Amino acid sequence: MGARRPTLESLATELGVSRQTVWNVLNRPSVVAEPTRERVAAAVDAAGYVPSRAGRQLRTQRSHAIGIRLMPTFDGINGHILDTFVHELAEHAHRSDYRLALFAAANEADEIATYARMRAANEIDGVVLTSTTIDDERIAWLLENDVPFVSFGRPWRRDVDASTAPHDWVDVDGAAGTEAVTRRLLADGHSRIGYLSWPAQPDVGGDRLAGWQRAMRDASDERDLSTLIAECSNDVTDARRAARQLLDRGVTAVVCASDTLALGARAALGARSADARRVPIVGFDDTPVARALGISSVAQPIVRAARTSVSLLVSRLAEERPPEHVLLSPSPVFRDSEIATPSLFESVGTIQEKEITNP
Amino acid sequence: MGARRPTLESLATELGVSRQTVWNVLNRPSVVAEPTRERVAAAVDAAGYVPSRAGRQLRTQRSHAIGIRLMPTFDGINGHILDTFVHELAEHAHRSDYRLALFAAANEADEIATYARMRAANEIDGVVLTSTTIDDERIAWLLENDVPFVSFGRPWRRDVDASTAPHDWVDVDGAAGTEAVTRRLLADGHSRIGYLSWPAQPDVGGDRLAGWQRAMRDASDERDLSTLIAECSNDVTDARRAARQLLDRGVTAVVCASDTLALGARAALGARSADARRVPIVGFDDTPVARALGISSVAQPIVRAARTSVSLLVSRLAEERPPEHVLLSPSPVFRDSEIATPSLFESVGTIQEKEITNP
DNA sequence: CTGAAAGCGCTTACAG
């Protein structure tokens, strides 16, 4: 390696042409005479010249970087899907010559503050938002400050439909997923199919719940489905408690809002009779845990979601256009595995952890 | 928000001072007279001025960015630990005013090519390497090309000790972890403690194996430990097969190179008698899966590893100094949970997946 | 088709 990085200037001097000509060879080759073009191109290759990002950025006022917050690893089971999303995002962004500027934030206010700083420093051209919540403050802020962005997750609002949102979003049709698995269970002869839900709200949880409701309403005249629903937080122990309620009410299958909840439901089966243990459980996200334990689930098309997010954001950075909304379909994955038995899960929630000091 | 970003120039003009004075207020305030300083500082705040990253970068030839490859999510169980590492890295890098430039790569050659391009474009100042392998080509390349870096993971060499490495590294003392859990099992009265290993090599797998060996050699005169070791790939199904061999040889406890293997070992217990099912299994990494299933494990101090990696790299970028090597101690986590029973795992490895098409 | 020039916004060496 030489003493210094090559620049347009140094290459031009070396070749006895102007800076502009070197630039033309790289960016508008058709405009340069053949012999010059070949001579310059060869020198560029030999020198391993790559345009300085800073120089370009200063001139064009574009950083070619996309801001993305790495969400806290709150769960590790369902959280895995976001890690996969970020991985795919990095891959596809690179192909479009964009970089991912990764950061961590303690909460939404901190996240917004980071966007503000990064924008002020001209450090990012746009943002990919994940894990949208009801009346998401981040969306409001980004819109208000004209920051180009795409959200992976619909802009959940209590009274406004996501289809009217003034910004791009990509999401997975959770309702279609839970509806498909519920219909499948109905077709298999189940009629009392329980649903293990996060607290009902008009967000991703409400969406998944709605799919189960659609299938159930379709299948029976029974209007009151409420006894078949149990609520819990996204926690294995709490899910086990809620699943027990459902089993007590005689459900013969359980559809869950997440794989974490499905794991809790498995645990609840443990204490039951052999018959009860055959109750099929379906999770959501098709995480490594579901795969390893043979739990049925609903797989999100995460690679397509990432690819679509990048392409929407990149096109928005290139040109004005109306907002686009993309709803992708998930794929149910049924696994025929035997059902959990008591002892494995018996102690979940009362696990005693002891740390022993290292020698 | 005004029409344009404020700059040193625009602020200076507005305030009737020179660009230099504004800069001094921000970077060497002691040199500016009190009244000027206050007036300027107030204007800077009001305008929300943040120095342009590109301008600074062009002038200083420093990007203040750290390159990091997001590893493929090959496993999702033990892979989780790297996601956590990257998350913490982002957090600590930000505190030192560094950005994480994230990228994906298909393999090591691709990873190296990406470093080369990013360096040529002056896009990154340094690199954090993860998942080091034997005679790691990436390390050789980075050293040869004078790219500042720190590796999370020792530079494994067949014939050279990591302590002589000419570069910074941070690692977790895997051997100390497996040794501690093995000693604990010995203290609990176990003598035939099996070890479920990745193929033995002088790398992270060999390191973890060595800890178990130390404890076992110490505890008995029996020189030949080979019948207590079974090898397998990092895969639940293969681990189950290997664990069965160990059980057939009468082991009363199993220490594993990873939580993924521990999950396989759990599965192997399933088909055994009630007695056999009490065989304690210990994994490695204390992943969400281990926590959810109540499997004992060894927790890596991942937050400290990330913080140390950032501080080593940042200090290296600031000044010449001899290489530093940091070996952190992991913490065994014992969980008293009952042991796996047959049916849950019976079908692992022969799981039938069926996708049903969405409506 | 080729070249000379301006300017993006910083930091730094230097003059007053």
Added chain:
DNA sequence: CTGAAAGCGCTTACAG
């Protein structure tokens, strides 16, 4: 203590 100037490496508008 304050200010005028140079230059990092690009891209782009313009002159020949």
